[in-house]
Amino acid sequence: MELFPRPRTEIAPGAVHVPGWLSPQRQRQLVAACREWARPPAGLRAARLPSGAQMSVRTVCLGWHWYPYRYSKTVDDGDGAPVKPLPDWLAELGRRAVAETCPEALPYEPDIALVNFYDAEARMGMHQDRDELSRAPVVSLSLGDECVFRFGNTENRKQPYTDVELRSGDVFVFGGPSRIAYHGVPKTLPGTADPTLGMSSGRLNITLRESGMR
Numbered sequence: 001m002e003l004f005p006r007p008r009t010e011i012a013p014g015a016v017h018v019p020g021w022l023s024p025q026r027q028r029q030l031v032a033a034c035r036e037w038a039r040p041p042a043g044l045r046a047a048r049l050p051s052g053a054q055m056s057v058r059t060v061c062l063g064w065h066w067y068p069y070r071y072s073k074t075v076d077d078g079d080g081a082p083v084k085p086l087p088d089w090l091a092e093l094g095r096r097a098v099a100e101t102c103p104e105a106l107p108y109e110p111d112i113a114l115v116n117f118y119d120a121e122a123r124m125g126m127h128q129d130r131d132e133l134s135r136a137p138v139v140s141l142s143l144g145d146e147c148v149f150r151f152g153n154t155e156n157r158k159q160p161y162t163d164v165e166l167r168s169g170d171v172f173v174f175g176g177p178s179r180i181a182y183h184g185v186p187k188t189l190p191g192t193a194d195p196t197l198g199m200s201s202g203r204l205n206i207t208l209r210e211s212g213m214r
């Protein structure tokens, strides 16, 4: 229980942070599921950017495999295996998040999940999520260690932006005028996770998206 419950906040038009949205039981279920998804084939790996640099975040994809800067049904930049399916229960969870934060975006049929794992050193630079054809909202679920999530503007990586603390169980939905806002994770706060969650260390983030592709 939070001594001072964190309020639901609209960070920018169309960008809503709902703290503590996932029950502890649901968080444990998601952590266990991520552990399964991370296994090969088509398991967890660090994507390589066009510059040649490897991302510090490791990712496993469901539904469609993302690599800089496109989607595929197979892991073209890795073992070549078919991407794992996105389970209906996870799409349903995304739908519930949209229904509670931006019902005008319904119906919502996410067919992509990117599962990101951050160790203590991992970060994600400011970027836009714009490899999807659909402009339906992105639903972001956080598990494990807290992080600083930087949510910016649609023009560039710089100010104005807002730093939001995302904790395990929080949902952050961005759509509408904020759908292609720049965002990133400048740092995580190692050691802040609840030990009963089933993760010894690190942070997991799941983003659900609609591809607009067939």
Ligand SMILES: O=C(O)CCC(=O)C(=O)O
Binding pocket: 114, 116, 124, 129, 140, 149, 183, 184, 185, 205, 207
């Ligand atoms: O880890 C996060 O909270 C954000 C992840 C993200 O922006 C992405 O996967 O595109």
Ligand SMILES: [Fe+2]
Binding pocket: 127, 128, 129, 183
């Ligand atoms: Fe993103």
